[in-house]
Structure formats: structure tokens, C-alpha cells
Amino acid sequence: MKVFDIALKDLLRALRNTFFLAFGLVFPLLMAGIFHFAFGGLGDDGGVPQVRIQFASLDETGPEYGHFSAGEMLFQLLDSEELADLLQVTPSLDIESARAAVDNQEADVAVIVPAGFTAAVFDPDGRASIELYQDPTLMLGPAIVGDIVSSFVDTFAGSKITAGLAYDLIAEQGAAATEETLQDVSSRYAHWAIELKKEAGANSLIEFRSPSGDDKPAGGAVSMVALVMAGMMVFYVFFTGAASAQSILQEEEDGTLSRLFTTPTPQSTILGGKFISIFVLLVFQVVVLLAVSSLFFEIAWGDPLPVALATLGLVVVAASFGIFITSLLKDTRQTGIVYGGVMTVAGMIGMSSVFTGGASGPMDTVSLIVPQGWGVLAWRLLLEGGGLSDVLFPVAVTLALGVGFFVIGVLKFKKRFA
Amino acid sequence: MNDKAIQAQDLHKNFGDIRAVQGVSFDVCAGEIFSLLGPNGAGKSTIISMLSCLLEPVQGDARVMGHSIKSEQMAVKAAIGVVPQEIALYEDLSARENLNFWGKMYGLRGAALKQRVDEVIEVIGLTERQKGRVSKFSGGMKRRLNIGIALLHRPRVLILDEPTVGIDPQTRRNILDSIKELNQRGMAVLYTTHYMEEAQELSDHIAIMDHGKIIASGTHDELVELVGELDRIDLVINTESERVMAQWQAAKGVHQITAENGKITLLVDDSNVVLPRLFESASREGARITSVEIQEPNLEAVFLHLTGRALRD
Numbered sequence A: 001m002k003v004f005d006i007a008l009k010d011l012l013r014a015l016r017n018t019f020f021l022a023f024g025l026v027f028p029l030l031m032a033g034i035f036h037f038a039f040g041g042l043g044d045d046g047g048v049p050q051v052r053i054q055f056a057s058l059d060e061t062g063p064e065y066g067h068f069s070a071g072e073m074l075f076q077l078l079d080s081e082e083l084a085d086l087l088q089v090t091p092s093l094d095i096e097s098a099r100a101a102v103d104n105q106e107a108d109v110a111v112i113v114p115a116g117f118t119a120a121v122f123d124p125d126g127r128a129s130i131e132l133y134q135d136p137t138l139m140l141g142p143a144i145v146g147d148i149v150s151s152f153v154d155t156f157a158g159s160k161i162t163a164g165l166a167y168d169l170i171a172e173q174g175a176a177a178t179e180e181t182l183q184d185v186s187s188r189y190a191h192w193a194i195e196l197k198k199e200a201g202a203n204s205l206i207e208f209r210s211p212s213g214d215d216k217p218a219g220g221a222v223s224m225v226a227l228v229m230a231g232m233m234v235f236y237v238f239f240t241g242a243a244s245a246q247s248i249l250q251e252e253e254d255g256t257l258s259r260l261f262t263t264p265t266p267q268s269t270i271l272g273g274k275f276i277s278i279f280v281l282l283v284f285q286v287v288v289l290l291a292v293s294s295l296f297f298e299i300a301w302g303d304p305l306p307v308a309l310a311t312l313g314l315v316v317v318a319a320s321f322g323i324f325i326t327s328l329l330k331d332t333r334q335t336g337i338v339y340g341g342v343m344t345v346a347g348m349i350g351m352s353s354v355f356t357g358g359a360s361g362p363m364d365t366v367s368l369i370v371p372q373g374w375g376v377l378a379w380r381l382l383l384e385g386g387g388l389s390d391v392l393f394p395v396a397v398t399l400a401l402g403v404g405f406f407v408i409g410v411l412k413f414k415k416r417f418a
Numbered sequence B: 001m002n003d004k005a006i007q008a009q010d011l012h013k014n015f016g017d018i019r020a021v022q023g024v025s026f027d028v029c030a031g032e033i034f035s036l037l038g039p040n041g042a043g044k045s046t047i048i049s050m051l052s053c054l055l056e057p058v059q060g061d062a063r064v065m066g067h068s069i070k071s072e073q074m075a076v077k078a079a080i081g082v083v084p085q086e087i088a089l090y091e092d093l094s095a096r097e098n099l100n101f102w103g104k105m106y107g108l109r110g111a112a113l114k115q116r117v118d119e120v121i122e123v124i125g126l127t128e129r130q131k132g133r134v135s136k137f138s139g140g141m142k143r144r145l146n147i148g149i150a151l152l153h154r155p156r157v158l159i160l161d162e163p164t165v166g167i168d169p170q171t172r173r174n175i176l177d178s179i180k181e182l183n184q185r186g187m188a189v190l191y192t193t194h195y196m197e198e199a200q201e202l203s204d205h206i207a208i209m210d211h212g213k214i215i216a217s218g219t220h221d222e223l224v225e226l227v228g229e230l231d232r233i234d235l236v237i238n239t240e241s242e243r244v245m246a247q248w249q250a251a252k253g254v255h256q257i258t259a260e261n262g263k264i265t266l267l268v269d270d271s272n273v274v275l276p277r278l279f280e281s282a283s284r285e286g287a288r289i290t291s292v293e294i295q296e297p298n299l300e301a302v303f304l305h306l307t308g309r310a311l312r313d
Helices: A002-015 A018-038 A070-078 A095-103 A117-122 A140-172 A179-200 A224-254 A256-261 A267-296 A304-327 A332-356 A362-367 A371-383 A388-416 B044-051 B073-079 B095-105 B110-123 B139-151 B169-184 B196-202 B220-225 B242-250 B271-284 B299-307
Strands: A051-057 A087-091 A109-113 A131-134 B004-015 B018-029 B033-037 B059-064 B080-083 B157-161 B188-193 B205-210 B213-218 B231-237 B254-260 B263-268 B289-295
Touching (some): A002 A018, A002 A224, A002 A267, A002 B095, A051 A070, A051 A095, A051 A140, A070 A087, A070 A109, A095 A109, A095 A131, A224 A256, A224 A267, A224 A304, A256 A267, A267 A304, A267 A388, A304 A332, A304 A371, A332 A362, A371 A388, B004 B044, B004 B188, B018 B033, B018 B044, B018 B059, B018 B205, B044 B157, B080 B139, B095 B110, B139 B157, B157 B169, B169 B196, B196 B299, B213 B220, B213 B299, B220 B299, B231 B271, B231 B299, B263 B271, B263 B299
Parallel strands (some): A051 A087, A051 A109, B080 B157, B157 B188
Antiparallel strands (some): B004 B018, B004 B059, B205 B213, B231 B289
């Protein structure tokens, strides 16, 4: 079959092309690799590294507070099972040794609870500050701990307001509101609020999950490395699609396309062979990127069937978009503008949702104005633990877009060579 | 069986307002080398493109081995081997990979393909370098491979569009010898060139083209007869003088005079008689002849005679 002979020839040429090897395979892996090492290196789940905490508490309690200790409560929160993947908490005997651990880089941050912290919680006018002593070279870990501690302190601020309100209401009812009642309301509110937050997962920063897994519900946060890899894959697959379609223009300029037209080979066979090679090359590229990223970055892309569907959608839309965009060009001199401009800008818009870390936002919507955005969406859903039903819609959109681009591109090429 | 390999009848082709080919008709007999000779832009390549089914004539038709270029394109393409003017090869493939691929495009498969590729590699002298990437080849090697591809399917008609443009004399010699050899094996050859010497050496029949038309056609001797026994003298003088030119134009035995790029060309009855008169006239006007070149009647002179212009690159 001549159509496969042509496709095979184009594939052979592409695989001998350093441009394809660099832009198609090396660059996307390199970019993801940079993020991988920046966010924790090899050996863990590719997410944020564990934050080492030295916890020193000078807090006191007593019977007047029902033996409730706010400092102890903070320790239990930081040392809880839910945060075990993220935080490694070590109790410290005193403030100095906690700080020394940070100075010696044995800990990333020291959480120091002052004396009278519990008393300040129960006293409507009481004040006490938790000190965070951190390694100045670190950004992310201390920021996470700070966020958790702030959230904890906010809870007690709420409890004070609640207790005050309860006290006023009881007084209005004519009942006697004692100091013990007030403390009891405050303490129970704090416990309730913290438990509620845990259940609702209201604090997004303390609920880190693996890219996928049976116990990971859809919609959770995913590893930045996995998201970047998905974005880079989509970006460069579109790039490869356009660069491969460029071979039609290149052959036209080299005279080999005209020569092919002088052989007893139908024009549809010649163009068909070239289109097949583009599709096959992109499938090869995606499979290699998925396999290598899975192996080296430990990215779990999801179940085979939805992954296959997402691959199909991405390959079809990227190849077709390449054929379409190339059909608009007069010659290879114009490809620099298109690749450097249109493809790059469209790719960046499509990838914009990657940099929001998978959280919903306006960039998600903006990214969908370009076909790359739909490709990224399908892969992001997979990384968030989505299944077949989740990726069906974005895959259907990519396939529909792909068919549209392909038809227009083919018609333009047929007209060009008629 | 028709003994005409190519029959072109009243071919016309326009590109916008440009009438590239205007009513061209000619026949190429089986086993004949037929040359289209003319300057760049004469319409030679457009005719080749039409005969190769790359362009469709707006008027007229041609038959290649009895098949119409309009209605039987696949049969025409199967009968011809085309050597384009520019080298059309995949430089990132080896010579053998190129031949294998193009052989498949001509419908060869399996053992037949392998055998034919082996034969062609030997014919074009690339046995030692058959596995080398074409990008590493010299210009001459690429030219030979460019021709070899057109021979893979043993075409009945070989069409070569200025295959010697921009190559060294040794490679040109090899190519011309190869074409003669192929022709001796019975292949009809349609050859386009703007080199008068090539057309003269190779051709059984020559059609001289200018501005999209065939202005003369015949064997070399028949064409030369068009200018009679006129000699051609090319002169250079040390000063531009209209008076000298006027005197030479009026001189006895001078039939035609043209000046182009500092060189003056005259068609004369007998150069031995006319030349002293030219020196004398120049001397009278204070001019000095610095260069003289005399040529017997040839195709260059025919073109000059027919168009009033020299056959230039």
C-alpha cells in the first residue's frame, strides 16, 4: 500500500530529525523534570516535601479551664494523621532547642506556643501570639505551617465571639451565666470548629493528595509535576503536529512533492500518507511521554481506557490543528511566525489552567478558547482521579474540533494542489 | 502500436496574464532524443509539467504512449520517468532508501524492487555509497541519483528538464553519455536545455522555443540551413560608437548585427572577407577591435537569426 509507504518514509525522516527528538520528547520531559526536582526530587510522590516542625509549648492549663489546653490542641492538630504526609512534628523541650534545631537546619520551622495561650483564649480581652521561627531559605513549608496555625487561631477568635454571644443570650433570658459556662461554650466551639474543618477539608493547603489512587476522590489537588507534565505534553504535541504537517510545505519547496505527483500515485494517497504519518508520530510521542513520565516522575495517569481516549482526543486535535494551520501558510518561511507566535500563544493559553494548580478559576474558562485547553482539561481530570465518564466530554470536544480542523485543512490542501 | 512516444497538439497554458505556452505541437518518435531548446522563460518547463500531468493545458492535448495527459493521467505517469530540473531527493535518507521509496511509488515491490534498485545503483555508479545519507553526497552524485530514480520502472519515455544546470563539466559529460546509452536501449527521450551544445550533441530532433512558441523545428542540419552558410563573428571594441555600428551594418556581406552587454555579434557571408572590412571601418572611426571570435553556423546563430537575440542563460 503506497499510502503506508509514504507514511513510513515520513516517520523515518521524523525520527531522524533532531528537531522532533528535541521538541517532541526531550523538552517536555525536561520541563517536567525541572519542576519535579524543584518540588521534592526523586523518591517521593512528586508532591510537596514533608515539613519538619519543632513544637515547643509553654502553655499551661488548670481546673479553671477544665484542663483544656489550646497549646496541646494545636500540637494534636499538627501531629494528626491527616497531616502526617505533610508535616513531621517533633516536640521540643524548650524554646531554645526548638530554635536551635531550625538554626542547624534540622527543622524547617519552629512553632512556639507562649505561656498563657489557653488563658488568652478564654479571656475576652486576653492576647497571646504564637511564634513561627523559620529557615529563611525556605518558602513553601513555613507558609503552609503558617496557614494552618492562622486557621487554628482564627478558630479560637470565633470561639471567643461565640462564647460572648452565648453569655449575652443567657443573660437576656434571665439565667445565670457563670464563668465555667462561658469557658465550656468556648472550648466546645473550638473543638467543633476544628473537627468541622477537618471533615469539610475547608483548609485546602493541609489536604494534599497523590495524583490518583483508589482512595483519592475526584476534584482533589494533584501534584504540580503531573500537571506541568500534562501541560507540557499537550503544548509540545500540538507543536509536533504543526511541525510534522510542515513537511508538506517542505516537500513542496524541495520538489519531492511535485515529483511524487509525477508518479502513478493518486494525490489523495500522497496526502493521506502524510496525514497518517502525523497521527502515528503523535501517538508515538504521547505514549513515550506518558511512559517516561510515569517511570521517572511516578505520575499515575489513570485507568487505561480513559487514558487511551484522552490520547486519541489529543492526537486527533493536535494533528488536525497542525494540518489546518499549515494549510493556511504559503511556504516554510511563514512557519517561524506561526510556531513562534500563534502556536506558542495558543499553547500558553491552553496551559494556563496548569499554573492555577488545578483549582477552578477564570483561567480554566479562558484556556478553553483554544483547542490546547480542552486537551489539558482531559488530562487534568484524569490526574484528579477522573474516570471514563469524566473525560468523555472534553475528549468529545477535542475530537469534534479535530474533525473540523482536518476537513478544512484537507480541503485547502486539495485546492492548493489541484 | 503507435510509433509516436509523444504527440503534443496545440498545447496552451496561461499563468494569469502570462501566456506561457501558445499553441505548441510536436511529435517525439519512439527511440528518439528530442530537445526543446530555448532561453529561460521560453516555456520549456511548462511543457514538461503538462506532459508530466502536473499542469493541465487550457487548450490542446498530448498523448504519451497513446494516453491522453488530460484523461489518462495514471497511464501517462506510469509510462514516463521524469527528471526534474531541481534535485528532488530526500536528503535525510540514504541513496538506497530513496530508490526503494521511489520504486514503490512506481509500483515495484519485493524481489523485483530489490533487483531493480541494485541495477540502477550500479548504472548510476553509487554502489559504494548506496547506504550513505544523500545530504553527504556531492552535487554530481545527487544529480546521478536524481536521474536514477526516473529509471527505476523502466519507463518508455524519459523526460529530463535541464538536468545539467549548475553542475561541473565532468558530471555533465557523464549525464550526457548516460542519456545516449539509455536512448540506445530504445528509450524515447524528451530533453530541455538552454545549452546549444547539448542539444546539438544529443538530439535527433530539436525544437527551438521562444516566448511560449516553437519558432523552428527539425534536425540540427535542417535548422542550420535556416541561416544558410552564414558565419558568426563576435567582436568587442574599445569604445561604444554608433557610427562604427552603422558602418558595419552597411558593410558588404553583413546580414545582421546585434549588440548586447558590450559584445557585438554579426552574421556574415564569409568571415575571411568581411573581417578586414570591419577592422578598416573601426580604424577610420578611431575605434579599436579588442577581441574577435568566429563561429561556423550553429544553433546559436539560428536563434539569433530567428529572434534577433542571443541564446543566453
